[in-house]
Amino acid sequence: MPYDYTDHRIDDVDRRILYALMNDARNASASRLAEQTSVSGATIRNRIHKLEDAGIIRGYTAQVDFEVADGHLTNLYLCDVPVTKRQALAHEARAIPGVINVRTLMTGRRNLHVLAVGEDTSDLRRIARRLSDLGIHIEDEDLVEEEVFAPYGPFNPESAGPAAEPNDFISLTGNASVIEVSVEAGAPIAGLTLETAVQERLLDDQTLVIAIERDDRELTPHGDTVVKPDDIVTVLSRAGDDTAALEVFRESAPGASRR
Incomplete structure (x- = not known):
């Protein structure tokens, strides 16, 4: 059946899900995908539902000889x-x-x-x-003598870089950018409210958390919102250099201290 074009924008988490499903949908459990992408199983299930609703995942079939x-x-x-x-x-x-x-x-x-x-x-x-x-x-x-299938290589998590890198990146005018990143368990900001993160100078006035995806929910961030491991956080950065903005969501190196 024909599908309408969708404006759904896939990010790195979506790509990893699609690669795993193309590679072996039968064994691509939510828990296994969660381990690979540093997000929760509920987030994986929610993402798959969204990909299905958008017509990106169009079905699951068995390859029969x-x-x-x-x-x-x-x-x-x-x-x-x-x-x-x-x-x-x-x-x-x-x-x-x-x-x-x-x-x-x-x-x-x-x-x-x-x-x-x-x-x-x-x-x-x-x-x-x-x-x-x-x-x-x-x-x-x-x-037809034989038919061989393979997942789409660019979606391969092994070549997509570490999970600490941005899931998605959009460059805006004036050196601003929108970054989507997964919060790692040992990240300096994990377990803190956004207000506390600002007070401890983990976030500055050039970095604004504009959305948080947690399990199957989209949260509107407030000062008392606690950032948790496995959250997918969307950040508006006006700093030009996004390294510092990403660092607070990465797992701290051994012996490293908060700023």
């Missing part, structure tokens, strides 16, 4: 259809018994790919006839 399962054949039909009828014909093709996947391409020839499973070659010919009856021109077809 139909030849091993029941001796069936998998066939790929490379088809050409008028662009104006592409979406409608894709939905009609998907309704044919045996069709398991339909992919539409933006332009050019072979702009409709149909993947189907049949008991034998005669069953695959039946599917081909049904496609032709819909007005879908089959330019080429072939049996």
